[in-house]
Amino acid sequence: MTESTLPxxxxDGIDQLIADTLAPQVEAIDHGQFPEAFLRALGRLGGFGxxxxxxxxxxxxxxxxxxxIIAQVARTCGTxxxxxxxxxxxxxxxxxxxxxxxxxxxxxxxxxxxxxxGTGMSNAVKHLAGIERINLRARREGTGYRVNGALPWVSNLGPGHLLIAAAALDEGGYLMFAVPSGAEGSTLRACPSFSGLEGSGTYGVHLRNVLVPADDVLADAEDFCAYMQRIKPGFLLTQIGMGVGLVQASIDTIHAANRRLQHVNCYLDDQEDDLARELHALLSTTQALARQDQAAPLLSVLRARAQGSELSLRATQSAALHAGAAGYLMSSPAQRRLREALFVAIVTPALKHLRKEIQALEALQAA
Known part of the structure; x- marks a missing residue:
């Protein structure tokens, strides 16, 4: 790993919080318990800001x-x-x-x-990439807007939580906005069971004629394109933290398994030292891009995010293979991380989405 960027x-405070509050609850979280107490305590430490x-x-x-910070948490619990x-x-x-x-x-x-x-931007981000139609529509009403539509899954939601999403305007253009909990016309609905990430507070969101006042508009049609350019590098780069933590935890599993099984594990792909080198390179690149903030080149950011997905898939599979039958138990952290890494490669922007955008930007540069 590279040198820590944190004081x-x-x-140390986050590590202690993880040990005391998160680690004992990981299995329960994997089965659907939302980690609210940990999140609120992490916020008091400044972990979101x-x-x-x-x-x-x-x-x-x-x-x-x-x-x-996200990688620190992912090393213990990807959800x-x-x-x-x-x-x-x-x-x-x-x-x-x-x-x-x-x-x-x-x-x-x-x-x-x-x-x-909860960030309900998955649909809008895919829509802007030409992958799917946008689900939310908005029309002007006085100085505010009325929003209608549904999002099939938005995470980090629950009673009392805020929703942030985007909608297409009837008059053209887009709008990004916040909806407080309990807003009239806003309802949450349970989702089907997932193979992982069950404790992520994921719900279907239905908005029926919800009023969004001007004070809750984060970006109007005039500013929307520039606003998306401002938020996209950070949106992507911080996702890499999930993968980084999973890869490091997988390396830890491989190291532990090799104390007993090195004589046969040596025949497997993706050995500990190889993964560690690739992780170091990915994290170094990610940190360098993150320090550029909004100015980070988008193509480089997309490539790093794709590499994070690819390395997560390889590292977690290798860790499970190194662990052997023990890594196939439902209670095994190696088995859980396989499902978490698959999510890193599926969550918007999914690996196929990233490759689509990378190819388009490469073609544009070549032209």
Missing amino acids: AALR AALPIAQGGLGLDLAAQVE TAFTVWCQSSCVWYLRQSHNTAAQARYLPALARGELLA
Whole structure:
């Protein structure tokens, strides 16, 4: 691993919180328990606002620090790391908004974990990449908007949580907005069971004629394209933290298994030293891009995010093979990480989505 980007006191505090609050609950979280107590405690440590200025309630560090925090959590629990990514992404969205009223209303509480929030941007991100139609529609009403539609799954949600999503305007263009819990016309519905990430607080969201006042608009049609350009590097780079933590945990599993089985494990692909070198290179690249913030080249960011998915898949499979039959038990962390890594490669932008965008940008550059 590269040298830590976090202050020692923060890193140690998060490690202690993980040991005390998260590690004993990992199996329960894998089976559907939402890690609310951990998330709120992490917020009190500043775990969602590493890249947020101190004046706005953050730690005044950078995106590289936020990536490391997510990786720290993912090394123990990929599901919880995903919810940390959801929360820190919502902080990132608010930070990049020009709506100071929305920032004042939500940002400090989000950064401290007092208010939890789900990012409902999967559909919009896929729509903008030409993959699927957009599900939410909005029309103007006075200074605000009325929104209708449904999102099949949004994570890090629950009673009292905030929703952040995007809609297509009837008049053309797009809108990004926040919907507080309990807003009239907003309902949550249970999702089918997943093979993993069951504790991620994932629901179907239905919006029926929901009023979005001007103070809850994060980006209007005029600013939307520029706003998406501002948030996209951070959206992608912080996701890599999930993969980094899974890979490091897989290396730990391989190292432990090799104490007894090195004589036969040596015939497997993706050995400990090889994975460690690739992880170091990925994390170094990610940290360098994250320090560029919004200015990070999008093609480089997309490539790093794709590499994070690919390395996660290889490392978790190798760890399960190194562990042998023990890695096939439902209670095995190696088996759980296989499912978590598959999610890293499926969650928006999925690996196929990333490769689509990479190919398009490469073709544009070649032209």
